[in-house]
Amino acid sequence: MRPFTRHQGLVVPMDRANIDTDLIVPKQFLKSIRRSGFGPNLFDELRYLDEGVPDADNSHRPLNPDFPLNFPRYQGASILLARENFGCGSSREHAAWAMEDFGFRSVIAPSFADIFRSNAFKNGILPIELAASQVQTLFQKVQEEEGFSLDINLEDCTVRLPAGEIWSFEVDAFRRDCLLQGLDDIGLTLESATAISAFEEQHQARFPWLFEDIRL
Amino acid sequence: MAQTLYDKLWEAHLVEQREDGTALIYIDRHLLHEVTSPQAFEGLTLAGRPLWRRNANLAVPDHNVSTLKAERDGGLAALPDPISRIQLQTLDDNCDAFDVAQIHLDDLRQGIVHVIGPEQGAVLPGMTVVCGDSHTSTHGAAGALAHGIGTSEVEHVLATQCLIQKKMKNFKVEVSGQLAAGVTAKDIALAVIREIGTAGGTGYAIEFCGSAIRDLSMEGRMTLCNMAIEAGARCGLVAVDDVTLNYFKDKPLAPKGEQWQLAEMWWRTLHSDEKAVFDRSISLDGSAIAPHVTWGTSPEMVTSIDGHVPRLSDMPDETARLGLKRALEYMGLEEGMAIGDIRPDAIFIGSCTNSRIEDLRAAAAVLKGRRVSENIRKAMVVPGSGLVKAQAEAEGLDKIFIEAGMEWREPGCSMCLAMNADRLLPGERCASTSNRNFEGRQGGGGRTHLVSPAMAAAAAVAGRFVPVEKALSETAGVSS
Numbered sequence: 001m002r003p004f005t006r007h008q009g010l011v012v013p014m015d016r017a018n019i020d021t022d023l024i025v026p027k028q029f030l031k032s033i034r035r036s037g038f039g040p041n042l043f044d045e046l047r048y049l050d051e052g053v054p055d056a057d058n059s060h061r062p063l064n065p066d067f068p069l070n071f072p073r074y075q076g077a078s079i080l081l082a083r084e085n086f087g088c089g090s091s092r093e094h095a096a097w098a099m100e101d102f103g104f105r106s107v108i109a110p111s112f113a114d115i116f117r118s119n120a121f122k123n124g125i126l127p128i129e130l131a132a133s134q135v136q137t138l139f140q141k142v143q144e145e146e147g148f149s150l151d152i153n154l155e156d157c158t159v160r161l162p163a164g165e166i167w168s169f170e171v172d173a174f175r176r177d178c179l180l181q182g183l184d185d186i187g188l189t190l191e192s193a194t195a196i197s198a199f200e201e202q203h204q205a206r207f208p209w210l211f212e213d214i215r216l
Numbered sequence: 217m218a219q220t221l222y223d224k225l226w227e228a229h230l231v232e233q234r235e236d237g238t239a240l241i242y243i244d245r246h247l248l249h250e251v252t253s254p255q256a257f258e259g260l261t262l263a264g265r266p267l268w269r270r271n272a273n274l275a276v277p278d279h280n281v282s283t284l285k286a287e288r289d290g291g292l293a294a295l296p297d298p299i300s301r302i303q304l305q306t307l308d309d310n311c312d313a314f315d316v317a318q319i320h321l322d323d324l325r326q327g328i329v330h331v332i333g334p335e336q337g338a339v340l341p342g343m344t345v346v347c348g349d350s351h352t353s354t355h356g357a358a359g360a361l362a363h364g365i366g367t368s369e370v371e372h373v374l375a376t377q378c379l380i381q382k383k384m385k386n387f388k389v390e391v392s393g394q395l396a397a398g399v400t401a402k403d404i405a406l407a408v409i410r411e412i413g414t415a416g417g418t419g420y421a422i423e424f425c426g427s428a429i430r431d432l433s434m435e436g437r438m439t440l441c442n443m444a445i446e447a448g449a450r451c452g453l454v455a456v457d458d459v460t461l462n463y464f465k466d467k468p469l470a471p472k473g474e475q476w477q478l479a480e481m482w483w484r485t486l487h488s489d490e491k492a493v494f495d496r497s498i499s500l501d502g503s504a505i506a507p508h509v510t511w512g513t514s515p516e517m518v519t520s521i522d523g524h525v526p527r528l529s530d531m532p533d534e535t536a537r538l539g540l541k542r543a544l545e546y547m548g549l550e551e552g553m554a555i556g557d558i559r560p561d562a563i564f565i566g567s568c569t570n571s572r573i574e575d576l577r578a579a580a581a582v583l584k585g586r587r588v589s590e591n592i593r594k595a596m597v598v599p600g601s602g603l604v605k606a607q608a609e610a611e612g613l614d615k616i617f618i619e620a621g622m623e624w625r626e627p628g629c630s631m632c633l634a635m636n637a638d639r640l641l642p643g644e645r646c647a648s649t650s651n652r653n654f655e656g657r658q659g660g661g662g663r664t665h666l667v668s669p670a671m672a673a674a675a676a677v678a679g680r681f682v683p684v685e686k687a688l689s690e691t692a693g694v695s696s
């Protein structure tokens with residue numbers, strides 16, 4: 001995973017609540033067995049005027065001029081600003097892969113759905129929860145100031161606004177560590193292999209039926 | 217100290233508590249399907265990691281399978297969509313390479329992962345259950361700690377048999393009283409979401425309790441826990457009781473003999489202690505719950521059958537107004553209109569929420585001797601598994617559906633997520649027994665109204681949303 005320590009980037013607003021993972025990456029692209037290449041289909045139904053099909057060339061599709069991601073002023077944006085309950089719905093990690101592939105490094109919203117939050121962290125995307133009023137301020141500023149960007153510092157958990165104002169945010173200590181160092185969860189967990197084996201042995205003694213052959 | 221059901225399940229699976237607040241939790245059962253697993257197996261292969269415990273895993277293809285018999289009869293190689301074929305073949309290949317048990321596409325027991333899990337006893341009370349699918353919450357109905365995970369976590373569980381978790385908070389949803397006739401677990405789920413919103417359960421494990429819950433069958437409890445994720449809660453739970461034990465008694469993978477007795481002793485403890493403290497509680501009067509219909513593009517955009525679509529002026533703020541405006545435009549509805557004036561042109565009975573035998577019986581009871589209304593262009597019933605299908609056929613339900621003018625399909629996720637050819641056309645409006653009414657969920661531009669199976673059947677015969685009794689009386693005497 002790509003580490004995240006500090007990131008300065010352009011902000012693109014998507015003024016809606018409950019942005020679900022079906023919207024982030026529609027189901028037809030879930031047929032892919034790969035982890036990469038989802039970027040061009042991020043927000044496919046909103047971004048393009050025609051219907052997207054998997055494994056197609058997206059470079060000549062008609063763009064929806066009303067969708068912020070397509071506005072000239074937001075080209076190159078790497079921070080997404082949204083409203084409550086971002087990432088709700090399906091557990092598809094393809095949503096996080098698509099955001100990463102597109103170039104997003106952070107999403108700022110008043111709240112996130114649990115599964116998306118976890119998927120985002122595992123793919124080097126920092127979900128930042130700010131108060132609804134702060135998010136509202138950001139929406140206003142993005143609107144008013146072309147080129148509005150933020151400086152996110154995960155080391156001290158702050159967001160710096162262009163005028164110099166600094167807001168802090170909270171993030172889970174474990175997730176922060178993993179992100180700062182770009183650590184692989186599995187490798188970390190396997191450091192506890194002895195503890196897992198010991199637990200498993202005692203678990204099996206207590207609940208032997210759980211360890212029966214599952215072949216049907 | 218008094219514990220909640222969730223506390224007990226957590227404690228029984230706690231491998232390691234860490235200072236940073238995270239914990240390692242042991243996973244008993246891992247269900248896999250073709251869509252969210254390929255990248256996890258690939259990750260294992262790249263890192264050269266073996267499975268931690270082969271026997272914990274069970275795979276089944278469901279999301280991306282054809283539901284047409286003609287297409288299925290030729291086996292994998294004959295499936296028309298090459299990209300889907302590769303995905304299904306990849307599941308086969310991975311299961312072979314890693315020696316993972318799989319119920320194959322041509323197996324009578326194949327079906328939607330959340331239907332076949334309990335049906336086979338692959339999911340049991342007291343287990344921790346995960347699957348790369350958010351509706352894994354379904355299995356909480358068995359008194360199991362079950363939740364959906366992303367693909368990185370699928371890989372993590374395959375490699376370590378554990379998940380890194382933070383303990384969730386406890387949320388008690390009590391539904392007292394008795395449900396009125398024609399009101400189902402689906403309506404309870406929608407009523408709860410209406411009450412707390414789609415983010416109301418975020419960060420919580422929801423335990424459903426109260427007399428209306430105790431009265432539900434196992435299948436009803438599955439429907440309810442299935443929808444916990446639509447309220448934002450990764451897991452829903454129902455305490456173990458006789459209903460639970462009777463359901464699992466003869467399941468193929470359930471413990472037998474002495475092992476059953478041993479298991480029963482533990483399972484009988486799987487309820488919240490009387491003095492257990494919950495972080496949040498709400499209670500609903502079950503007898504006051506009416507059949508529900510969603511009108512918008514989020515499950516919280518829902519009201520009862522006698523209700524109305526809200527008005528823009530009712531909204532508390534600009535974001536809400538914008539949200540409502542967008543939903544109304546997408547759904548092609550007018551503000552303030554009566555739910556009873558909404559006319560679907562498609563019917564979908566299926567999905568891990570409502571495709572079990574009791575669901576099909578409820579729908580068939582309404583459709584028996586009646587015809588699907590003329591304004592319905594597309595109507596299909598997709599049983600949750602091959603066994604559900606066989607049982608329905610043994611009861612003659614398939615004939616009722618077919619005679620009513622509905623298609624009787626092979627098991628799979630089908631138009632719940634429309635990954636295969638079963639999907640709505642842009643603008644088509646569907647009365648659906650599935651769980652998500654998101655934009656495009658059932659096909660780009662498609663419009664979804666979530667309802668119970670009986671309500672979907674009522675909408676099918678009446679051609680608009682009506683209470684079941686009304687559908688029955690309006691269409692009485694059509695035939696025997």
Ligand code: SF4
Nearest residue numbers: 351567568629632633
């Ligand atoms: S039926 Fe729908 S919700 Fe259930 S597992 Fe399949 S796609 Fe997911």
